[in-house]
Amino acid sequence: MSGLDRVIQTLKDVFGHDEFRSEAQENATRAVVRARTCSGRKDVYISMPTGAGKSLCYQLPAVMAPGITMVVSPLIALMQDQLEHLRKLNICAESLNSKLSAKDRKRVLADLRSSKPKTKLLYITPELAATPGFQQLLETLKTRRLLAHLAVDEAHCVSQWGHDFRPDYLKLGSLREKLEDIPCIALTATATQTVQKDIIKSLHLQEPVQKFKTSVFRPNLFYDVKYKEVLEDPYEDLKDFAVKALGEEGVEPVKAVSTLL
Numbered sequence: 001m002s003g004l005d006r007v008i009q010t011l012k013d014v015f016g017h018d019e020f021r022s023e024a025q026e027n028a029t030r031a032v033v034r035a036r037t038c039s040g041r042k043d044v045y046i047s048m049p050t051g052a053g054k055s056l057c058y059q060l061p062a063v064m065a066p067g068i069t070m071v072v073s074p075l076i077a078l079m080q081d082q083l084e085h086l087r088k089l090n091i092c093a094e095s096l097n098s099k100l101s102a103k104d105r106k107r108v109l110a111d112l113r114s115s116k117p118k119t120k121l122l123y124i125t126p127e128l129a130a131t132p133g134f135q136q137l138l139e140t141l142k143t144r145r146l147l148a149h150l151a152v153d154e155a156h157c158v159s160q161w162g163h164d165f166r167p168d169y170l171k172l173g174s175l176r177e178k179l180e181d182i183p184c185i186a187l188t189a190t191a192t193q194t195v196q197k198d199i200i201k202s203l204h205l206q207e208p209v210q211k212f213k214t215s216v217f218r219p220n221l222f223y224d225v226k227y228k229e230v231l232e233d234p235y236e237d238l239k240d241f242a243v244k245a246l247g248e249e250g251v252e253p254v255k256a257v258s259t260l261l
């Protein structure tokens, strides 16, 4: 089966989606798949709004590739969400973080040190990435040619111009230097040109970087201000709005309610 067909097959069989959500999602995913197999043009930068399906762009290639994809994520809660999602799909995903029990840590490390690790995606915090113990583990994985990709989620945390600057993200530059042969994928939902430049520089993404960007404009989100002083009955007005939103065709109730928050 050709590489392209395998992408669609994996999308359907493993992730349960009939099609890609957008052209950008498809192009970015295919670029990450190709990054391991062709020389040159390896690193990928993905900027798409929240909920656009950025995670699939590294998770699908991770499933297709032999070896382990390492994912840097800034929050343990975010990691947990991803782990739950992947495990429901029967994808072997693990994490190493400060909240892990000693027993689980031992189990994860034993798998990583085994001759054929089952782990396909390993989620780590930027703090852990910088520790000597982890660097040693990484070196071993690299020597054994077990590293497929390095994905950096919420990559804008690397930039002091971004809204979520995390000093530990800066240490990822030296991690990247040690893994310069491994394709790197930087993902963010919020990146201005300045932040984009910072990400590319700090993570030592190799030029020419392949960039996939979609507009952050979200047509389903809007702000509306009503002064309750001029409303006859503000609660009745809010109730009417909620009922209308919940009843709107094609709008899922949860999304409609979140509009009210």
Ligand SMILES: Nc1ncnc2c1ncn2[C@@H]1O[C@H](COP(=O)(O)OP(=O)(O)OP(=O)(O)O)[C@@H](O)[C@H]1O
Pocket (backbone or CB within 6 Å): 017, 018, 019, 020, 021, 022, 048, 049, 050, 051, 052, 053, 054, 055, 056, 188, 189
């Ligand atoms: N091709 C697809 N078809 C249908 N659903 C999809 C597709 N790709 C992703 N999704 C779903 O879209 C939702 C959002 O995906 P995801 O969490 O990857 O978004 P994101 O862009 O990473 O958002 P964030 O910026 O919050 O990390 C998930 O429930 C995911 O399963």
